[in-house]
Amino acid sequence: MNDFNIQNYSEQLKKDLTLFERWHALIKALDQTQSMSELLDILQKILDFDSHQSQMVRIANDYWFPSTHWVTVAFAKCAAWASLSQTDMALPNGQKVAELHFSEWPNATFRFMKAPLAAGGYYLEETAQNLRVLYWDIKRKRFYLDTQQFAKLVQTEAIQLAGVHALATFQKRLTAIATQLSEESYDLVLPGLSQLEQMHLKMVQEGLPTSILDSLFVNAAKQQFILKRIRDDATGVEIEVGDIELQLTQHPTNNGHEQWTYDIIDSNKEVTIYTLFQQLPFFYQWYDDHFTIVGLKDKREVFVD
Structure with a gap:
């Protein structure tokens, strides 16, 4: 010792x-x-x-x-x-x-x-x-x-x-x-978080398979919402929720593919994609079921399970 x-x-x-x-x-x-x-x-x-x-x-x-x-x-x-x-x-x-x-x-x-x-x-x-x-x-x-x-x-x-x-x-x-x-x-x-930034919210993948878009038509119709083609020059579809429009819009990219985005038309700048998830369970369920394609593009690499 x-x-x-x-x-x-x-x-x-x-x-x-x-x-x-x-x-x-x-x-x-x-x-x-x-x-x-x-x-x-x-x-x-x-x-x-x-x-x-x-x-x-x-x-x-x-x-x-x-x-x-x-x-x-x-x-x-x-x-x-x-x-x-x-x-x-x-x-x-x-x-x-x-x-x-x-x-x-x-x-x-x-x-x-x-x-x-x-x-x-x-x-x-x-x-x-x-x-x-x-x-x-x-x-x-x-x-x-x-x-x-x-x-x-x-x-x-x-x-x-x-x-x-x-x-x-x-x-x-x-x-x-x-x-x-x-x-x-x-x-x-922070995609979709700010009430002032609800346009051009990119989806994870380029391109949106017709079958996935068709499933949103079906799910919306079951809840008495009509998914219809956008009226103006843009290519895509929209759902009217009162005075709000939720649009899924197609944009051509430089590599010859298409980038789809979520665009929320709200003159009062109060609604976000997350408040719509809360109000429209069928929209959230569709989003969650097909997240690897239609999910909001974020920094997935840091979210390790």
Whole structure:
């Protein structure tokens, strides 16, 4: 057995105290900041600290939380800055990652989970159904919407109970966060989220097989909606929903193929493709059944199951 060296022990305690002081300074700064650029810088330092410098702090420390917790905390601040609707954060008993509660969806809770190594970054998920909303990569400055699972989320009971207005409010919240991140040179891919950007929403694949388009005719007719050819010079079809028109439009491409898009004609700029999914279950079911062809084109490569 080696002799106990009190001087060495004292020096190690000094290093440990210095480490705690640095950690305390970061957490205090995260709590107090009111600047998006500063928040992102602090969060990255916290994540770097967690990855490379925290072995001592982890030992027998009930107050040590994983990186996903601090990403959730930082996002809560972003969400509060971006919306007039309230954002609350709670730490369930026995858990190490906080949950987010947005006042527009009182029956839904969200939190961040670490994405697989193949993707990097973090996923914001609804906890009851484990459905992803978006992907946030702080280090590489990427913020992407999962258009498949967000559409599924719109169909869940909690979201249906909250109603179309709640969905619109939540979309405005995420869009406002994205606007702040755009000022920090983020790469943003959020198809269909903004109420002001509902034209030329590209489908995943070029070309739309006749059989798939015919199935939408059939499904619409069963619900007393008529899918008809577009009246103007464009090539495609449309469904009228009150004063709103949902168009599926064909565009020629330079490579000789055709790109199909969703175009929502709404003079009030209130409707989005996701609020239509909520209001028109047959349209959502068709979209989900044929997602690999008609899904909104997003950054699928980062959404690893």
